[in-house]
Amino acid sequence: MSTEIEYKPGLEDVPAAKSAVSFLDGKKAVLEYRGIPVEVLAKESSFEEVSWLLIKGDLPTQKQLAEFDHDLRQRRAIHFRLKDLIKCMPADGHPMDALHASVAALGMFYPCHTVTDPAKNWDASCRLIAALPTVVAAFARTRRGEEIIDPRSDLDHAANFYYMLFGKEPSPATRKVLDACLILHAEHQMNASTFTARVTGSTLASPYQTIASAIGSLSGPLHGGANEEALRQFEEIGGPEKVKPWIEAKRAADPKYKVMGLGHRVYKVKDARATVLQEIAEHVFAETSRPKAYETALEVERICAGIYGPKGIYPNVDFYSGVVYQSLGIPTDVFTPIFAIARVSGWLAHWTEQLVGNRIFRPEQISIGKTDVKYVPLEQRA
Ligand code: COA
Numbered sequence: 001m002s003t004e005i006e007y008k009p010g011l012e013d014v015p016a017a018k019s020a021v022s023f024l025d026g027k028k029a030v031l032e033y034r035g036i037p038v039e040v041l042a043k044e045s046s047f048e049e050v051s052w053l054l055i056k057g058d059l060p061t062q063k064q065l066a067e068f069d070h071d072l073r074q075r076r077a078i079h080f081r082l083k084d085l086i087k088c089m090p091a092d093g094h095p096m097d098a099l100h101a102s103v104a105a106l107g108m109f110y111p112c113h114t115v116t117d118p119a120k121n122w123d124a125s126c127r128l129i130a131a132l133p134t135v136v137a138a139f140a141r142t143r144r145g146e147e148i149i150d151p152r153s154d155l156d157h158a159a160n161f162y163y164m165l166f167g168k169e170p171s172p173a174t175r176k177v178l179d180a181c182l183i184l185h186a187e188h189q190m191n192a193s194t195f196t197a198r199v200t201g202s203t204l205a206s207p208y209q210t211i212a213s214a215i216g217s218l219s220g221p222l223h224g225g226a227n228e229e230a231l232r233q234f235e236e237i238g239g240p241e242k243v244k245p246w247i248e249a250k251r252a253a254d255p256k257y258k259v260m261g262l263g264h265r266v267y268k269v270k271d272a273r274a275t276v277l278q279e280i281a282e283h284v285f286a287e288t289s290r291p292k293a294y295e296t297a298l299e300v301e302r303i304c305a306g307i308y309g310p311k312g313i314y315p316n317v318d319f320y321s322g323v324v325y326q327s328l329g330i331p332t333d334v335f336t337p338i339f340a341i342a343r344v345s346g347w348l349a350h351w352t353e354q355l356v357g358n359r360i361f362r363p364e365q366i367s368i369g370k371t372d373v374k375y376v377p378l379e380q381r382a
Contacts, residue, residue: 007366012265016195016361021054021349022187026266031273033187034058039276047157047182048072051129051345054187055352068126069156075130076151076160079109083138083148091143095337096219098139099132100212106131107208115204115355124207125348132344133157136337137164158182161341166329173283174328180280181324184273184317185339187346189266193217193224197347199361201354214347215340224336224343230261231293231322231332233300239292240299247303259304261297261319268312274320281324294323 008014023032031038034053041050048069052060060068082105089098112124138148141164149164158179162170170178188194196217201210218224237246250257264271285294301315308314325335 005364005366010265016190017198017350017354019190019350019353020057021346021353022189024189024266026264027268029267029269029272029275031188037272038184039272042180042183042273042276042280045183047179047186047342047345050183050186051348054345054349055125071126072130072157073151073153075127076134076153078106078131078134078138082106082109082135086135086138086148087142089139089143091145093143094219095136095139095143095333096215096224096340099135099337099340100215100219102135102139103128103132103208103215104212106135107206107212110208112206112208115201115206121207121352121355125352128207128211128344128348130157132337132341133161134164136334136341137161140165140331140334162328165334170328171287173287177277177280177284177324178328180277181321181338182342184277185321185342187343187349191223192220193343194347194350198350198354201351202358202360204355204358207348207351210351211344211347214343218340218343219336224339226261226316227318227322227325227335227339228332230297230319231326231335233260234293234296234323237296237300240295243296243299243303247300247307251307259300259308261315261322262304262308263313264316267314267316270314271316271319273317274315277317277320277324281320281327284324284327288327291323291327293326294320297323 021034023035024030033041033050034057036053036059041053045053049060049065052065052068082102085105086098086102089101106127110124110127112120115121134151141148149167151160152163155163155169156175156179159170159175162168162174162178190198193214197210197214200213201207205213221229237243247259250259281294285291297320301319305314322332322335325338326332330338
């Protein structure tokens with residue numbers, strides 16, 4: 001392999017696929033799902049409709065949406081043995097690990113070994129979208145010693161998830177912000193977990209293995225874990241009046257200190273998803289009051305705009321989503337699983353697209369190791 005090929009760490013700017021699922025212009029903060037701006041979808045649509053849009057390519061008709069919604073509701077319940085498996089998981093384990101293991105196990109209860117039948121692939125896609133909230137809520141409850149709450153088929157996707165977590169229905173404002181969060185996190189082009197899904201999918205692995213791989217990729221703090229870290233950071237700061245000394249101290253200790261929730265490989269302006277999420281979240285804050293962490297976050301954004309703005313470093317969606325989830329009473333370590341509940345639709349859209357004219361991923365490497373090394377038998381090594 002010649003070292004003349006340019007190596008791009010993180011594959012920055014290297015296209016990994018041709019995709020029609022979403023469009024992103026990081027300089028103008030434009031994000032469209034199948035051509036429709038994500039802000040419009042967050043306000044006007046539902047997560048169910050957006051899932052169809054992403055996977056099928058167009059908005060559903062009324063009949064298609066009603067049938068899809070029915071199919072999802074039918075697939076929310078999980079096998080009792082999977083519930084038993086979840087109950088056996090360590091209570092102090094991370095919910096992303098529980099989700100990862102449960103999704104792989106889901107594929108054993110509802111096998112889809114070959115990916116050549118579009119009807120079976122669609123069935124598996126519906127089951128994955130429908131069952132992820134059930135799995136996340138089940139582990140969130142059993143680890144606290146609480147009974148698992150079975151899904152209800154008379155509630156929509158977001159309301160049912162809230163109900164399975166807390167045993168009560170959400171207020172209309174809470175349901176709306178949760179639904180909007182799912183829409184805003186559903187798809188985001190060729191990010192690490194989507195790339196992972198496409199790579200695993202390209203081996204013709206089952207959809208369950210494909211989604212389990214993507215969940216593993218999402219679990220890292222530079223990807224899905226960022227909102228968890230961002231919220232911890234706001235709590236560590238302790239209030240808006242403490243932001244300035246906090247950032248000064250951090251930068252003095254490490255000039256390259258990274259503020260969590262800021263910056264994005266693609267966005268060089270404020271993430272449009274953060275802006276619309278703030279707008280919708282105000283309806284929830286109106287029912288209670290603005291959380292202290294939110295006031296702190298606003299001040300971090302204001303001060304950091306002056307410091308990092310010239311470098312194109314602004315809040316991404318994770319800067320605010322953690323604060324919103326906390327205001328709904330959702331435990332911090334369940335934030336990333338909620339990201340997975342949303343992103344599963346994007347992953348499945350990319351998987352579906354990948355399978356058309358599929359070619360297995362097998363990139364090149366620039367070899368920098370030794371070659372032609374003589375094997376020395378163990379007894380001759382000092
Ligand atoms: N706070 C302060 N400075 C930051 C920053 C942040 N959150 N993110 C990037 N920068 C700075 C870097 O120090 C670097 O500065 P330099 O040019 O002087 O060396 C420059 O911006 C480019 O950063 P880099 O890490 O090369 O960008 P990237 O595209 O590789 O990384 C992220 C993108 C998202 C991984 C990175 O911005 C980050 O770690 N953010 C915090 C974690 C986060 O919010 N992740 C969620 C992403 S959705």
